Amino acid sequence: METETLLLNMGPVHPSTHGVLRFKLRMDGEIIRDCQVVVGYLHRGTEKLGEMKTYLQFVPYTDRLDYIAAMPNNYSYVKAVEELAGIEVPLRAEYIRVLVMELNRIVNHLVFMGSLLLDLGASTMIMYGFREREKALQLYESLCGARMTFNYIRPGGVREDLPDGFIPKLREFIKDMEKRIPDYEDLINGNEIFLMRMKNIGVINAEEAINSGMTGPSLRGSGVDYDIRKVEPYSIYPDLDFKACMRSECDSLARYLVRVDEMRESLHILEQIADTMPEGKFINQRYGMAPTTGAPTAVMSFFPRIFTPRAGEVYSRIEAPKGELGFYVASDGTTKPYRVKIRSPSFCNLVALPKMVAGLKIPDLIAAFGTIDVVLGDVDR
Amino acid sequence: MWTGDKMITNPNAYDLIVAILNAIGVYNIILGFFQDLGMEYILRVIIVLVIIAVLLVFVLLTVMFLSWLERKMFAVVQSRYGPMVTGPRGLFQPIADGIKLLGKEDIIPAKADRWIFTLAPFVVFVSVLLVFIPLPFGRSLIVSDLKVGLLYIIAISAVTPISILLAGWASNNKYSLMGAIRAVAQDISYTIPLAITAIAVVVFVGSLSTVDIVNAQSGYWFGFIPKWFIFLQPLGFILFLIACIAEMGRIPFDFQESEQELVAGFFTEYSGMKFAMFFLAEYAHLFAVSGIIVTIFLGGWTGPALPFIPFELTSLIYFMIKTYAVIFFAMWLRDTVPRVRIDQLLNLGWKIMIPLALLNLLLAAFVVTAGVI
Numbered sequence: 089m090e091t092e093t094l095l096l097n098m099g100p101v102h103p104s105t106h107g108v109l110r111f112k113l114r115m116d117g118e119i120i121r122d123c124q125v126v127v128g129y130l131h132r133g134t135e136k137l138g139e140m141k142t143y144l145q146f147v148p149y150t151d152r153l154d155y156i157a158a159m160p161n162n163y164s165y166v167k168a169v170e171e172l173a174g175i176e177v178p179l180r181a182e183y184i185r186v187l188v189m190e191l192n193r194i195v196n197h198l199v200f201m202g203s204l205l206l207d208l209g210a211s212t213m214i215m216y217g218f219r220e221r222e223k224a225l226q227l228y229e230s231l232c233g234a235r236m237t238f239n240y241i242r243p244g245g246v247r248e249d250l251p252d253g254f255i256p257k258l259r260e261f262i263k264d265m266e267k268r269i270p271d272y273e274d275l276i277n278g279n280e281i282f283l284m285r286m287k288n289i290g291v292i293n294a295e296e297a298i299n300s301g302m303t304g305p306s307l308r309g310s311g312v313d314y315d316i317r318k319v320e321p322y323s324i325y326p327d328l329d330f331k332a333c334m335r336s337e338c339d340s341l342a343r344y345l346v347r348v349d350e351m352r353e354s355l356h357i358l359e360q361i362a363d364t365m366p367e368g369k370f371i372n373q374r375y376g377m378a379p380t381t382g383a384p385t386a387v388m389s390f391f392p393r394i395f396t397p398r399a400g401e402v403y404s405r406i407e408a409p410k411g412e413l414g415f416y417v418a419s420d421g422t423t424k425p426y427r428v429k430i431r432s433p434s435f436c437n438l439v440a441l442p443k444m445v446a447g448l449k450i451p452d453l454i455a456a457f458g459t460i461d462v463v464l465g466d467v468d469r
Numbered sequence: 470m471w472t473g474d475k476m477i478t479n480p481n482a483y484d485l486i487v488a489i490l491n492a493i494g495v496y497n498i499i500l501g502f503f504q505d506l507g508m509e510y511i512l513r514v515i516i517v518l519v520i521i522a523v524l525l526v527f528v529l530l531t532v533m534f535l536s537w538l539e540r541k542m543f544a545v546v547q548s549r550y551g552p553m554v555t556g557p558r559g560l561f562q563p564i565a566d567g568i569k570l571l572g573k574e575d576i577i578p579a580k581a582d583r584w585i586f587t588l589a590p591f592v593v594f595v596s597v598l599l600v601f602i603p604l605p606f607g608r609s610l611i612v613s614d615l616k617v618g619l620l621y622i623i624a625i626s627a628v629t630p631i632s633i634l635l636a637g638w639a640s641n642n643k644y645s646l647m648g649a650i651r652a653v654a655q656d657i658s659y660t661i662p663l664a665i666t667a668i669a670v671v672v673f674v675g676s677l678s679t680v681d682i683v684n685a686q687s688g689y690w691f692g693f694i695p696k697w698f699i700f701l702q703p704l705g706f707i708l709f710l711i712a713c714i715a716e717m718g719r720i721p722f723d724f725q726e727s728e729q730e731l732v733a734g735f736f737t738e739y740s741g742m743k744f745a746m747f748f749l750a751e752y753a754h755l756f757a758v759s760g761i762i763v764t765i766f767l768g769g770w771t772g773p774a775l776p777f778i779p780f781e782l783t784s785l786i787y788f789m790i791k792t793y794a795v796i797f798f799a800m801w802l803r804d805t806v807p808r809v810r811i812d813q814l815l816n817l818g819w820k821i822m823i824p825l826a827l828l829n830l831l832l833a834a835f836v837v838t839a840g841v842i
Contacts, residue, residue, distance in 0.1 A: 094643060096643050102732060103732060118647070118651075118811060118812070205807060208807035208808060209720055209721070209723070209807045209808030210720075210805065210806055210807040210808075211543075211547075211804075212546055212547050212804050212805065215547035215548065215549060216547070216548070219548060275805075279806060279807065281721055281806050281807050281808070281809050282806075282807050284809060284810070284813055285807060285808075285809065285810060449810060449811065449812065450647075450731075451808070451810045451811065452810065
């Protein structure tokens with residue numbers, strides 16, 4: 089019988105493309121023969137904006153990249169600027185930074201679990217995930233007034249010190265999460281239908297994954313032990329006790345399980361930070377035009393809003409919840425960067441998707457796409 | 470106990486109305502009035518119309534309640550409130566939804582097949598409503614006790630995929646078409662185990678009439694286990710339940726609409742009242758199929774008779790309790806599990822369920838032939 093392939097245009101407006109992504113699928117019945125990913129529907133010119141803004145002014149723009157987990161964006165950019173300008177950071181500030189970033193990793197993975205299960209048709213998990221996320225967001229709100237777009241980490245430290253009672257509230261959150269994660273595993277991991285949908289679906293072996301530029305939990309699901317917190321330690325990570333979670337099955341299930349394990353590791357890190365949070369300054373005041381009082385009250389006046397780093401270039405990379413988040417910042421010795429280039433994990437991980445889904449079916453495309461955990465603000469920038 | 474071609478007459482709703490009118494002593498007066506006019510058949514038509522009206526109102530009210538119940542249960546499972554604003558605990562939400570849908574623009578896509586596009590939602594709705602005709606809600610509470618009731622139900626259920634295919638094809642949308650193709654593939658592969666497990670019950674009863682099936686389940690074994698077919702045929706019940714959920718197209722088998730993959734499946738292009746028809750049909754189908762499960766496997770309206778209350782009423786209550794238990798299960802399932810994949814579903818249907826259904830039929834036939842029961 090003569091059949092013809094069907095060109096199915098999925099997106100940019102579609103319930104499960106996590107925003108405005110577009111797939112061009114060549115379908116043979118239900119089977120995907122060819123998948124083309126079309127990006128650019130959320131392009132905002134963030135990199136170009138970086139050239140127009142001073143170093144400090146650009147920090148809020150980084151919040152809008154991966155808006156599910158914005159703290160690592162802040163940090164990665166600020167880290168580049170600090171390296172460029174040679175700014176030192178107090179130890180307490182580094183602890184606070186790692187605290188908020190690991191908290192954000194948990195938030196990100198909660199949203200990941202929820203949206204993955206929603207993509208598979210089980211709509212309950214997203215509500216549970218958001219319920220827990222809400223507690224973390226309230227912590228952020230008490231910290232910096234914002235819930236998603238923080239603008240909290242800045243050159244020299246963080247914007248504000250931890251509020252009173254933050255650490256006890258954090259401990260409560262950790263205790264709560266430690267009870268919840270087994271609940272979620274009961275709900276999801278043992279579900280036969282879930283395993284049927286995830287096992288041996290979206291397989292990508294280690295070599296292909298590396299060649300596609302995958303990083304983060306998605307890469308570690310393919311059995312590559314590559315965590316930037318381990319291979320190129322930054323901030324206070326060398327002092328912390330944690331392990332990079334890895335699985336070698338290379339399929340969607342492995343990528344999912346890596347993230348669940350990572351949530352546990354992040355909770356472990358948070359516990360250590362809660363125990364060992366040092367006293368001290370939360371922002372470097374050496375560079376500031378500090379008033380005579382010296383009390384850390386009005387932070388904005390402590391740190392110069394405009395500063396000029398030496399001419400040069402820096403690439404800073406960190407392990408964001410979704411993978412390697414890198415900022416390449418080039419300075420020409422003025423108050424504004426000469427060039428800002430963002431290496432975003434979502435965009436690079438997305439490259440591997442067509443390889444994963446060739447020969448599979450539409451539901452598998454949705455499942456595999458869910459497990460590489462993409463945020464469109466991060467893809468298009 | 471094969472009854473052969475012996476004529477069985479079970480009381481139906483028509484007889485019930487006549488009996489009620491007789492009890493209050495007005496039937497003969499009315500009948501006399503129509504006989505004087507020489508138009509006795511008019512009275513019969515009026516009574517039938519009353520039955521249809523009562524059934525329609527009852528089904529539509531149930532459907533509205535079910536759509537509220539579904540949302541409310543979903544909310545409770547997800548630790549939310551659900552609808553709260555319209556009426557007590559949001560009970561009037563379905564009415565508000567209905568008004569909203571009535572006010573929506575009725576869009577027909579430019580490239581759609583206008584006639585079939587308009588026809589499809591009505592075919593879906595009518596085919597679901599027709600299933601209620603041989604469904605016994607209680608003793609005597611049945612529109613018509615067809616001698617081929619079960620066959621009729623299975624045959625009418627098979628109309629639904631045709632209308633879904635009509636809707637999907639006429640929309641001229643790729644998602645709709647894929648949803649429709651899936652729906653047909655799914656329905657074909659699940660009607661077979663559904664029918665075979667139903668036949669296993671028929672082997673025990675010896676009749677296709679739904680009332681006979683229910684009557685065969687009255688009484689108790691050892692004085693306390695009700696003679697429901699679920700105890701006689703546990704495998705058959707599980708197969709029938711799975712097949713029914715697949716037939717209804719609910720999660721985990723909701724491929725025809727699977728919103729994460731196909732946007733809304735076959736009704737992607739529908740809006741306004743036409744969309745509402747699909748929506749109503751979906752819940753009417755849920756109610757009908759749950760009723761069928763109860764009738765065949767859970768003893769239908771059988772239950773202990775209470776003093777002073779006519780059994781017509783208590784049997785209706787028993788039937789509704791059992792039906793809502795099945796509906797509760799279907800809704801709970803939807804809240805909990807993800808969707809399986811279409812090829813996995815077809816594998817399950819053809820490779821596991823049909824052989825098991827045949828095995829079940831074989832066992833039933835063996836048991837009946839050997840005279841164990």
